[in-house]
Amino acid sequence: MISSPPGAYRHSNDQWGSFKRLSANLPEGSLVVLDRKVAKLHPTVLTALKARRPHAVLQLTGGERAKSFEALEQVLSAGLTLPRSGTLVAMGGGTIGDVSTMAAHLLKRGVRLVQVPTTLLAAVDSSLGGKGAVDVTVRGRVVKNPVGVFHYAEETWLCPELFASLSDTQRREGALEAWKMVASLDAELFQAYTRRAPALERLVKDARRLKESVCAQDPYEQQGLRRVLNFGHTFGHVLESVSHFKLSHGDAVGLGMLCALDVGRALGVTPPNVAERVEAALQKGPGVLGRERTAQLLGRAALKDIQVLLAADKKTGAGGELRMVLLTDIGVAEIRDVTAPQWRALWPAWTQGVRP
Ligand SMILES: NC(=O)c1ccc[n+]([C@@H]2O[C@H](COP(=O)([O-])OP(=O)(O)OC[C@H]3O[C@@H](n4cnc5c(N)ncnc54)[C@H](O)[C@@H]3O)[C@@H](O)[C@H]2O)c1
Ligand SMILES: [Zn+2]
Numbered sequence: 001m002i003s004s005p006p007g008a009y010r011h012s013n014d015q016w017g018s019f020k021r022l023s024a025n026l027p028e029g030s031l032v033v034l035d036r037k038v039a040k041l042h043p044t045v046l047t048a049l050k051a052r053r054p055h056a057v058l059q060l061t062g063g064e065r066a067k068s069f070e071a072l073e074q075v076l077s078a079g080l081t082l083p084r085s086g087t088l089v090a091m092g093g094g095t096i097g098d099v100s101t102m103a104a105h106l107l108k109r110g111v112r113l114v115q116v117p118t119t120l121l122a123a124v125d126s127s128l129g130g131k132g133a134v135d136v137t138v139r140g141r142v143v144k145n146p147v148g149v150f151h152y153a154e155e156t157w158l159c160p161e162l163f164a165s166l167s168d169t170q171r172r173e174g175a176l177e178a179w180k181m182v183a184s185l186d187a188e189l190f191q192a193y194t195r196r197a198p199a200l201e202r203l204v205k206d207a208r209r210l211k212e213s214v215c216a217q218d219p220y221e222q223q224g225l226r227r228v229l230n231f232g233h234t235f236g237h238v239l240e241s242v243s244h245f246k247l248s249h250g251d252a253v254g255l256g257m258l259c260a261l262d263v264g265r266a267l268g269v270t271p272p273n274v275a276e277r278v279e280a281a282l283q284k285g286p287g288v289l290g291r292e293r294t295a296q297l298l299g300r301a302a303l304k305d306i307q308v309l310l311a312a313d314k315k316t317g318a319g320g321e322l323r324m325v326l327l328t329d330i331g332v333a334e335i336r337d338v339t340a341p342q343w344r345a346l347w348p349a350w351t352q353g354v355r356p
Helices: 019-023 036-041 043-050 069-078 094-109 120-126 168-185 187-195 200-217 225-230 233-242 249-266 272-284 291-300 303-312 340-344 347-352
Strands: 014-016 031-035 056-060 087-092 112-117 131-138 141-150 155-158 322-329 332-338
Touching: 019 043, 019 155, 031 036, 031 043, 031 069, 031 094, 036 043, 036 056, 043 056, 056 069, 069 094, 069 131, 087 094, 094 112, 094 120, 094 131, 094 141, 112 120, 120 168, 120 200, 141 233, 141 303, 168 187, 168 200, 168 225, 168 249, 168 272, 168 322, 168 332, 187 272, 200 225, 225 322, 225 332, 233 249, 233 291, 233 303, 233 322, 249 272, 249 291, 249 322, 249 340, 249 347, 272 322, 291 347
Parallel strands: 014 155, 031 056, 031 087, 087 112, 112 155
Antiparallel strands: 131 141, 322 332
């Protein structure tokens, strides 16, 4: 029997428990890429890892800079003598997860990957679905994720004690990505969440189930089905980039969802009451930032730079139109082409921080 190679698609295999308990099963000689801040905030992690006699524990500073070719090279160098049967553990937020996924795919043409998400955003989103990427700078602006791979994790360890050190802001960022999935994929859950905000573990489990259900239908994004997961990301990535990554990914996606609701309404795709309900829920639930933040950031940028960013963000069609995820109802998302004049008509309102 031929078994599937490391990194090939598999259902997510989630293990919940303390890091100490879960790491007791880590194969000896694994390469661990660990967020430096996590190592500092949770000193018992290093003790538990060392007990498994790792190949190396490479500490990286989490943040968008970790998604660079330099950081990737550091991980690859640390893993050069890892055997093909070896395991790479990615322990940190989405940035550590993304660069480590790239490295796991490249080392020995693919080694086993274990994800240990330590931010809420990584737990609800980035540690699932097999994607890893690094950023590239184009004309002085960082373009997110144009170079990447699919390499599915063998296991994901979800250790609630690691989330205890997250700030309210970090929780908001993760919650926004989770609400993104709920608002665009599951009307019933959206209703339930608006009645009563979920506890953190519930939110993680629900978001992972929703994302998994989409990825399972289109593991390598060949049919376009996974594009629905990009709700809020078209303008979200633009905002992230023009802020020079001072605005976090989750917060950017939150504001990007408001832009997508505006575009949907302007095109007659998103019914006005749907847009209103989702915007209100994003404010009351995870606490999306105010529109003045969008105005502040877009106000600083030239329209032609925005166009370069949108074009480089791999979401444009052949004619330069944007392929945007728009809501046709709560829990129902569709991909629609949006022409430049259509979204540019919203620019005055966006740069004034008002709802168009
Ligand atoms: N691969 C995917 O499918 C996918 C999906 C969504 C997002 N992403 C990517 O994920 C990245 C964002 O992830 P993120 O928000 O986790 O960012 P991040 O990795 O930069 O982490 C945010 C901050 O939290 C710190 N941190 C990590 N764990 C902590 C803990 N337990 N306690 C306190 N602080 C902690 C980090 O050091 C960092 O300063 C973006 O680059 C985005 O593009 C990827
Ligand atoms: Zn995202």
